[in-house]
Amino acid sequence: MKYVDEYRNGRHIARLAEMISREVSREYVFMEVCGGHTAAIHRFGIPSLLPPEVRLISGPGCPVCVTPARYIDMLVALASGGGVTVAMFGDLMRVPGSILTLAAARAAGADIRVVLSAHEALELALADPGRKVIFPAIGFETTAPGTAVTVMDAGKRGVDNFFVLSAHKVMPPAMEILLKEGTSLDGFICPGHVAVITGSSAFDFIPEKYGLACVVTGFEPADLLLAVLMLIRQVNSRSPRVETEYRRVVTRDGNTRAQGFMNEVFEHADTEWRGLGIIPSGGLTLRKRYRHLDAGEQFTVEVHEIQRDSGCLCGDILRGKITPADCPLFAGACTPDHPEGACMVSDEGSCNTWYKYHNHD
Amino acid sequence: MCLSLPARVLTVDGNMAEVSVGGAVFRAGLQMVEGVRPGDYVLLHAGFAIEKLKEDEALETLRLLDEIDGLVSG
Numbered sequence: 001m002k003y004v005d006e007y008r009n010g011r012h013i014a015r016l017a018e019m020i021s022r023e024v025s026r027e028y029v030f031m032e033v034c035g036g037h038t039a040a041i042h043r044f045g046i047p048s049l050l051p052p053e054v055r056l057i058s059g060p061g062c063p064v065c066v067t068p069a070r071y072i073d074m075l076v077a078l079a080s081g082g083g084v085t086v087a088m089f090g091d092l093m094r095v096p097g098s099i100l101t102l103a104a105a106r107a108a109g110a111d112i113r114v115v116l117s118a119h120e121a122l123e124l125a126l127a128d129p130g131r132k133v134i135f136p137a138i139g140f141e142t143t144a145p146g147t148a149v150t151v152m153d154a155g156k157r158g159v160d161n162f163f164v165l166s167a168h169k170v171m172p173p174a175m176e177i178l179l180k181e182g183t184s185l186d187g188f189i190c191p192g193h194v195a196v197i198t199g200s201s202a203f204d205f206i207p208e209k210y211g212l213a214c215v216v217t218g219f220e221p222a223d224l225l226l227a228v229l230m231l232i233r234q235v236n237s238r239s240p241r242v243e244t245e246y247r248r249v250v251t252r253d254g255n256t257r258a259q260g261f262m263n264e265v266f267e268h269a270d271t272e273w274r275g276l277g278i279i280p281s282g283g284l285t286l287r288k289r290y291r292h293l294d295a296g297e298q299f300t301v302e303v304h305e306i307q308r309d310s311g312c313l314c315g316d317i318l319r320g321k322i323t324p325a326d327c328p329l330f331a332g333a334c335t336p337d338h339p340e341g342a343c344m345v346s347d348e349g350s351c352n353t354w355y356k357y358h359n360h361d
Numbered sequence: 362m363c364l365s366l367p368a369r370v371l372t373v374d375g376n377m378a379e380v381s382v383g384g385a386v387f388r389a390g391l392q393m394v395e396g397v398r399p400g401d402y403v404l405l406h407a408g409f410a411i412e413k414l415k416e417d418e419a420l421e422t423l424r425l426l427d428e429i430d431g432l433v434s435g
Contacts, residue, residue, distance in 0.1 A: 003419060015430045119409075142365065142411065193406065196412045226426065248416075249414055257393050
């Protein structure tokens with residue numbers, strides 16, 4: 001059992017596609033809110049296996065895509081200040097700030113290094129006590145516990161040159177915002193790796209309050225098609241609920257140890273999502289007891305965000321209102337080499353994914 | 362970003378493991394998972410094991426897929 005190839009069996013996939021075609025009885029719109037799902041769906045060509053009645057649309061689940069330009073501007077300013085290292089995930093490097101990307105700031109001399117985990121950023125700080133190391137904490141519930149463990153570790157060791165600038169976000173409030181805005185959907189393909197931490201019960205409010213189908217699923221082609229079949233059956237039988245396809249890692253209650261670390265270190269706060277605005281309780285900030293490690297508290301940076309209207313429609317794309325191909329900049333003024341919007345930067349961004357896997361002549 | 366991969370645990374040293382993703386070796390913090398041993402599979406995300414993979418549930422999903430296969434072709 002390798003937990004990968006087994007869910008790529010062509011025979012299972014063909015049968016699932018056949019089954020889905022047999023069971024459709026109307027039109028269906030399902031939204032995947034995880035950027036990893038968006039990438040997997042298009043990489044495996046899932047839409048081409050579905051009948052025209054079933055439409056999959058992408059939501060706001062790419063953390064890089066929803067990181068505000070102002071946050072990038074702050075990191076640029078911090079890293080350019082001297083004596084400060086910004087140690088961050090590589091995903092952030094090419095996200096446009098309002099003036100510069102971090103890649104451009106690094107080329108201009110800012111000390112920006114790529115790490116694979118929060119823990120590696122802490123190790124950089126431990127190895128060079130004379131430098132202040134800032135870890136930009138991005139990501140959803142999947143990533144936040146790792147930051148929390150690292151913050152607790154730094155706190156216990158009494159490290160005084162390691163700081164976190166939290167832009168962590170939480171998924172359920174963003175899903176609810178879309179529903180409150182009236183996005184027309186029949187169900188959600190719920191984010192599998194967020195659910196590993198939160199448990200599938202985090203999505204119970206969706207069928208309960210909004211009467212929509214929910215399936216928590218994995219990232220292989222058979223997982224994705226089985227989820228679509230389960231969603232169609234929920235819609236057809238008018239019994240919306242939260243089901244879990246991804247049972248090899250997801251439970252009802254989630255990873256309670258990880259939740260404990262998150263609760264110890266973070267509290268919920270109203271947070272800006274790029275393209276979506278301020279989402280109530282949509283993000284995580286460090287609790288007061290860790291404020292000595294909070295870069296937002298310990299550093300003062302003046303950021304003058306430049307508002308410019310390039311015509312980028314990332315906001316509408318993140319809401320599932322339009323597809324990337326509907327944006328006039330797509331594949332012209334905006335490409336992965338020269339991204340205008342964050343959705344074109346990340347490997348999990350809708351625009352980047354469409355650019356790679358769809359025709360756009 | 363939420364990319365997480367099944368990884369086979371090679372060695373365990375306190376709260377840190379070496380894990381293999383298709384032969385590429387990474388370090389994984391084990392603070393969030395209990396009782397991990399060499400040979401186990403964990404879900405690796407941004408330097409941490411965020412969950413152990415459950416073989417019985419994984420096989421159950423495959424059994425369901427086989428059943429669907431039988432239903433359609435039968």
